[in-house]
Amino acid sequence: MAALRLARYIEGSYWEDLAVRFAFVIKINLVGVQLINKLINMSVTTAQVEQIIAKATKFTEENPVAVGASAVVALATSIFLFRRSNMNRDGADYNSTFGAAGKILNNADHNLKGSEFHDSIADYENMFSGARQETGAITSEESIEVRKKKYADMVNHFYNLVTDFYEYGWGQSFHFGPRWHNEEFMESIKRAEYHLCSRLGMKPGMKVLDVGCGVGGPMRNMAIFSGSNIEGITINNYQVKVGNKNNASNGLSHLCKLVQGDFQNLPWADGYFDAAYEIEATCHSPDRVVTFGGVARVLKKGGLFAGYDWVVTDKYNPDNKDHVRIKEGIEVGNGLPTLATPEHIVDCLEKAGFEVLDHYDANKGVHDANQLPWYETLNGKLTLSGFRMTHLGRMVTHSFVWTLELLRIAPAGSTRVSALLNATAIDLVDGGKDEIFTPSYFFVARKK
Numbered sequence: 001m002a003a004l005r006l007a008r009y010i011e012g013s014y015w016e017d018l019a020v021r022f023a024f025v026i027k028i029n030l031v032g033v034q035l036i037n038k039l040i041n042m043s044v045t046t047a048q049v050e051q052i053i054a055k056a057t058k059f060t061e062e063n064p065v066a067v068g069a070s071a072v073v074a075l076a077t078s079i080f081l082f083r084r085s086n087m088n089r090d091g092a093d094y095n096s097t098f099g100a101a102g103k104i105l106n107n108a109d110h111n112l113k114g115s116e117f118h119d120s121i122a123d124y125e126n127m128f129s130g131a132r133q134e135t136g137a138i139t140s141e142e143s144i145e146v147r148k149k150k151y152a153d154m155v156n157h158f159y160n161l162v163t164d165f166y167e168y169g170w171g172q173s174f175h176f177g178p179r180w181h182n183e184e185f186m187e188s189i190k191r192a193e194y195h196l197c198s199r200l201g202m203k204p205g206m207k208v209l210d211v212g213c214g215v216g217g218p219m220r221n222m223a224i225f226s227g228s229n230i231e232g233i234t235i236n237n238y239q240v241k242v243g244n245k246n247n248a249s250n251g252l253s254h255l256c257k258l259v260q261g262d263f264q265n266l267p268w269a270d271g272y273f274d275a276a277y278e279i280e281a282t283c284h285s286p287d288r289v290v291t292f293g294g295v296a297r298v299l300k301k302g303g304l305f306a307g308y309d310w311v312v313t314d315k316y317n318p319d320n321k322d323h324v325r326i327k328e329g330i331e332v333g334n335g336l337p338t339l340a341t342p343e344h345i346v347d348c349l350e351k352a353g354f355e356v357l358d359h360y361d362a363n364k365g366v367h368d369a370n371q372l373p374w375y376e377t378l379n380g381k382l383t384l385s386g387f388r389m390t391h392l393g394r395m396v397t398h399s400f401v402w403t404l405e406l407l408r409i410a411p412a413g414s415t416r417v418s419a420l421l422n423a424t425a426i427d428l429v430d431g432g433k434d435e436i437f438t439p440s441y442f443f444v445a446r447k448k
């Protein structure tokens, strides 16, 4: 083990890297020493000590992030001494309880470097100008048009920023699913995927398209389950790199493949696929008739297309400011031009040349006695395995990311991304509680 580590240290620019990090540690320690010196030189009375404690308590209450972050400085300092993580991409890279968060945006696969990352978040935020400051700002026609025009950049920026956070916090399947009261989280995620396999009749030898495939979590589960050949498309190159490495390390390259491209312009020949699916991906589309029309083109005649789309339900009231606030929070936190309605999904499928066979909200029983709401995992009770997904878990991760950014391990802007995701998690929970939003509007349609 030690020999291995030594070999890694000797190759590459390790020493240069170490010197820079070491300088940081020294700088931080010097500041610390100066502070301690000041305290020692003060002759303080008991009353003053009490005053300091009261101030510190108040500071802690008002600045939980900063205090939490300080608590993990010691941990971060040890990570300091390691170069960027080389990921195995076997599905277990983020398993470790303590070291895992240090790999977010700090792994050798990540293609964005320092300032590019910062520019990415700045460009992304510009497309949602006024969001969270003024309710209604990003629901205006002009605002939606900006995002529809720039959808490719918006989505690509978004997934450059969040892919690691998603994989660390949620897993390799970037979607929700209805959950039964005695069902484990991963069981519910896989059940949503296997449901698609069953409705599409997926079996060995079939060629299936995954529209907006993320890092390929669903694709791998569905290929193992059905034996079908699955090709997925995502606009984000980092996801392609991560996904195909995972396919290889899991022995699935013969069944699964990710390609980089735009689902508004699919790069396959007419009639190439037997079936197609999308999971929480076409919500990013600037024009679903075009997206679904492309899917129809690459499907054989009679081929099935199924999916889960994000919609506002019929309980959503555009005149209710609270509803609009929640809807906009979901949009800005998830890279969406605007949320659609179920009627819009069905209409677009029909206009694109499909016969819609079935459609319904897979979360329609969200508050039934035997269901765990799809958003419950985000809301979260404290379980060790699911800790990162809970509110408290996200706060701890946020503090950690803040520290890593401060120490310049994670790129500038990382904390803003973490904050964006934390804020939207609350909106998703609120939308789910009020039943004004569902991420699982299921449909299955046949190409005419």
Ligand SMILES: C[S@@+](CC[C@H](N)C(=O)[O-])C[C@H]1O[C@@H](n2cnc3c(N)ncnc32)[C@H](O)[C@@H]1O
Pocket: 152, 155, 159, 172, 173, 174, 175, 211, 212, 213, 214, 215, 216, 217, 218, 233, 234, 235, 236, 239, 261, 262, 263, 264, 278, 279, 280, 281, 282, 284, 285
């Ligand atoms: C929420 S993720 C879902 C990923 C995957 N379906 C899953 O469940 O793990 C949305 C995906 O859609 C992809 N996407 C969005 N717009 C796209 C576009 N215009 N072309 C290709 N992929 C797109 C994103 O890159 C991302 O991979």
